[in-house]
Amino acid sequence: xxxxxxxxxxxxxxxxxxxxxxxxxxxxxxxxxxxxxxxxxxxxxxxxxxxxxxxxxxxxxxxxxxxxxxxxxxxxxxxxxxxxxxxxxxxxxxxxxxxxxxxxxxxxxxxxxxxxxxxxxxxxxxxxxxxxxxxxxxxxxxxxxxxxxxxxxxxxxxxxxxxxxxxxxxxxxxxxxxxxxxxxxxxxxxxxxxxxxxxxxxxxxxxxxxxxxxxxxxxxxxxxxxxxxxxxxxxxxxxxxxxxxxxxxxxxxxxxxxxxxxxxxxxxxxxxxxxxxxxxxxxxxxxxxxxxxxxxxxxxxxxxxxxxxxxxxxxxxxxxxxxxxxxxxxxxxxxxxxxxxxxxxxxxxxxxxxxxxxxxxxxxxxxxxxxxxxxxxxxxxxxxxxxxxxxxxxxxxxxxxxxxxxxxxxxxxxxxxxxxxxxxxxxxxxxxxxxxxxxxxxxxxxxxxxxxxxxxxxxxxxxxxxxxxxxxxxxxxxxxxxxxxxxxxxxxxxxxxxxxxxxxxxxxxxxxxxxxxxxxxxxxxxxxxxxxxxxxxxxxxxxxxxxxxxxxxxxxxxxxxxxxxxxxxxxxxxxxxxxxxxxxxxxxxxxxxxxxxxxxxxxxxxxxxxxxxxxxxxxxxxxxxxxxxxxxxxxxxxxxxxxxxxxxxxxxxxxxxxxxxxxxxxxxxxxxxxxxxxxxxxxxxxxxxxxxxxxxxxxxxxxxxxxxxxxxxxxxxxxxxxxxxxxxxxxxxxxxxxxxxxxxxxxxxxx
Numbered sequence: 001x002x003x004x005x006x007x008x009x010x011x012x013x014x015x016x017x018x019x020x021x022x023x024x025x026x027x028x029x030x031x032x033x034x035x036x037x038x039x040x041x042x043x044x045x046x047x048x049x050x051x052x053x054x055x056x057x058x059x060x061x062x063x064x065x066x067x068x069x070x071x072x073x074x075x076x077x078x079x080x081x082x083x084x085x086x087x088x089x090x091x092x093x094x095x096x097x098x099x100x101x102x103x104x105x106x107x108x109x110x111x112x113x114x115x116x117x118x119x120x121x122x123x124x125x126x127x128x129x130x131x132x133x134x135x136x137x138x139x140x141x142x143x144x145x146x147x148x149x150x151x152x153x154x155x156x157x158x159x160x161x162x163x164x165x166x167x168x169x170x171x172x173x174x175x176x177x178x179x180x181x182x183x184x185x186x187x188x189x190x191x192x193x194x195x196x197x198x199x200x201x202x203x204x205x206x207x208x209x210x211x212x213x214x215x216x217x218x219x220x221x222x223x224x225x226x227x228x229x230x231x232x233x234x235x236x237x238x239x240x241x242x243x244x245x246x247x248x249x250x251x252x253x254x255x256x257x258x259x260x261x262x263x264x265x266x267x268x269x270x271x272x273x274x275x276x277x278x279x280x281x282x283x284x285x286x287x288x289x290x291x292x293x294x295x296x297x298x299x300x301x302x303x304x305x306x307x308x309x310x311x312x313x314x315x316x317x318x319x320x321x322x323x324x325x326x327x328x329x330x331x332x333x334x335x336x337x338x339x340x341x342x343x344x345x346x347x348x349x350x351x352x353x354x355x356x357x358x359x360x361x362x363x364x365x366x367x368x369x370x371x372x373x374x375x376x377x378x379x380x381x382x383x384x385x386x387x388x389x390x391x392x393x394x395x396x397x398x399x400x401x402x403x404x405x406x407x408x409x410x411x412x413x414x415x416x417x418x419x420x421x422x423x424x425x426x427x428x429x430x431x432x433x434x435x436x437x438x439x440x441x442x443x444x445x446x447x448x449x450x451x452x453x454x455x456x457x458x459x460x461x462x463x464x465x466x467x468x469x470x471x472x473x474x475x476x477x478x479x480x481x482x483x484x485x486x487x488x489x490x491x492x493x494x495x496x497x498x499x500x501x502x503x504x505x506x507x508x509x510x511x512x513x514x515x516x517x518x519x520x521x522x523x524x525x526x527x528x529x530x531x532x533x534x535x536x537x538x539x540x541x542x543x544x545x546x547x548x549x550x551x552x553x554x555x556x557x558x559x560x561x562x563x564x565x566x567x568x569x570x571x572x573x574x575x576x577x578x579x580x581x582x583x584x585x586x587x588x589x590x591x592x593x594x595x596x597x598x599x600x601x602x603x604x605x606x607x608x609x610x611x612x613x614x615x616x617x618x619x620x621x622x623x624x625x626x627x628x629x630x631x632x633x634x635x636x637x638x639x640x641x642x643x644x645x646x647x648x649x650x651x652x653x654x655x656x657x658x659x660x661x662x663x664x665x666x667x668x669x670x671x672x673x674x675x676x677x678x679x680x681x682x683x684x685x686x687x688x689x690x691x692x693x694x695x696x697x698x699x700x701x702x703x704x705x706x707x708x709x710x711x712x713x714x715x716x717x718x719x720x721x722x723x724x725x726x727x728x729x730x731x732x733x734x735x736x737x738x739x740x741x742x743x744x745x746x747x748x749x750x751x
Contacts, residue, residue, distance in 0.1 A: 018299040030288050042255060060264070063185065066105050080170060114128065119179040122178075125137045154166050163185050207265075229271070233269060381496040398452075401505040402448075402486050404420065405517040425442060461491055490524055504523040545587060556628075560628055588635065591635065717732065
């Protein structure tokens with residue numbers, strides 16, 4: 001009996017706790033759900049009301065802007081001073097042109113019904129594509145009303161079908177106007193924006209005079225009820241232009257949300273009945289009650305089974321204690337399962353912290369590849385902007401190169417250099433965080449970092465970079481006990497020039513041999529008086545050579561023109577001009593397969609430097625023509641003659657790849673790698689020779705193979721799709737139908 005009573009107490013306690021908990025949670029859930037439903041409906045209606053206001057008023061403002069822009073157009077302002085009633089060809093042309101301009105205004109929305117131009121001074125009206133005298137269209141009273149138009153632009157409701165926008169012209173005149181432009185828009189266009197639904201209620205628009213643009217028809221209210229609603233809204237507007245309240249109409253409670261337009265003095269109104277929300281709340285309450293009852297029943301069963309199961313070891317323990325009555329059973333009452341769980345959780349968190357530490361170490365290496373390409377000059381400006389759009393916010397950049405002076409006399413060995421470089425890299429990322437454009441990258445045991453500022457003051461920029469450099473040296477010395485030297489490039493404005501700046505910074509860093517350790521070296525300090533422009537324009541020369549290699553005549557002329565313009569810009573002395581032209585000619589001659597013959601041909605009449613002197617004494621245009629006619633054009637002709645056979649062989653190889661490997665993941669890039677060519681170059685050759693792109697030719701060949709398999713084998717469509725490297729059979733079926741007009745199954749049945 002003692003055992004049974006303990007079992008009942010344990011079971012009763014569990015059942016009571018379940019009933020209390022489920023009942024309390026069910027009640028709280030009912031209250032919360034009901035309140036959330038009401039709040040959600042009001043919030044959604046408020047958002048819809050604001051969205052409706054924005055849509056309606058944006059449409060009206062778009063029309064206003066279009067008409068004002070039209071009124072300022074030269075074609076319109078020119079006709080204000082003309083008497084278009086006079087029949088002449090010039091007037092006909094002006095009327096036709098202005099009608100064409102009016103036609104373009106209708107593109108601002110189908111809600112524009114008509115546009116009318118009234119010239120009060122010259123006495124004519126232009127409407128519906130025709131020109132009429134003013135007196136034939138309007139009476140004297142209507143003309144007087146037009147002349148007394150109160151404001152320069154206004155909206156008014158003509159009737160239930162139309163709104164009218166009136167603009168005095170000319171728009172720039174403040175005291176005197178010659179006429180007006182009237183645009184009518186359909187009320188139905190605005191009504192479309194005023195949504196109505198069973199759950200979200202109905203929306204309408206109330207004018208300042210109390211007129212309702214769209215009737216409240218969802219709840220079958222009569223005119224008196226609607227007028228009462230309007231009066232309530234107008235009274236609330238006096239207190240606040242935006243709000244919500246509840247009102248009772250014929251025993252039914254409604255939630256009203258209103259929003260007054262400051263620009264047009266209209267009121268947007270949303271009206272929804274609370275009956276639907278109450279019905280939903282009642283359904284939710286019933287659902288929660290039934291669910292709670294079911295949950296209590298389920299818990300009762302589980303409590304009974306669980307209590308009985310939990311009681312069984314207690315019973316066995318009790319019997320054991322009864323057999324051994326020396327109070328030693330208290331030692332066996334405690335359970336060690338929680339200790340085991342606690343130990344397991346501790347081990348889990350220890351392993352998690354280890355993994356997190358390893359991931360943190362590797363995260364900082366994600367940008368190294370892009371930064372390396374940028375400093376090597378393999379990235380274009382548009383690639384920089386597309387990958388790092390925030391780079392364009394910097395006005396000036398420079399590159400810093402940081403290198404450890406020596407490990408001699410320190411506690412480190414050469415084997416520690418990689419770890420030290422990694423540590424210095426992390427320090428740079430933290431110290432230069434405010435000026436950092438790209439995270440530091442290690443190139444040839446040198447830390448390279450791109451920094452920038454948002455101003456164009458060179459002196460301030462130089463001071464900022466100097467302070468940053470000193471901070472880097474002090475931090476590295478403090479924490480790593482190492483001395484580092486820093487090379488600083490010249491400032492530049494485009495991040496794509498980072499490769500040039502990188503080489504400048506490296507060159508500056510090399511000069512630390514003569515300046516000792518812990519040096520801060522500016523590239524500008526090692527340049528001569530004309531050094532700001534004494535660097536060989538290798539980038540332009542590379543463009544010239546690349547365009548020749550690609551047989552691009554126009555681009556080669558443009559690149560050569562850029563080179564000559566740079567030489568003659570006045571930034572270089574004669575010595576540098578002579579040297580740069582010589583280097584250009586040598587670079588060009590080297591890419592010819594007949595370089596020896598070309599060199600002898602160019603300089604057989606005069607010695608080399610005499611020929612250069614003669615070139616430099618000519619105009620820029622004459623030098624440009626001489627270089628192109630005597631050097632570039634012969635090289636291009638030679639390459640064109642040599643490349644025709646090569647292109648045919650390349651195309652033949654690509655076609656053979658497709659015929660042999662159509663069932664593999666074949667790409668142009670893979671073929672280019674195998675043939676040791678640039679993919680873009682191969683793509684141009686293939687399209688030139690075959691008339692189609694590589695991917696189109698491969699797709700067409702795979703399509704032909706699929707048609708052959710469909711007509712000659714019993715292979716399943718899915719199997720064919722997999723063999724032809726389609727991601728799934730549906731993509732294959734869609735492509736087949738797009739190209740053949742029928743599905744693969746229909747094709748098999750047909751043939």
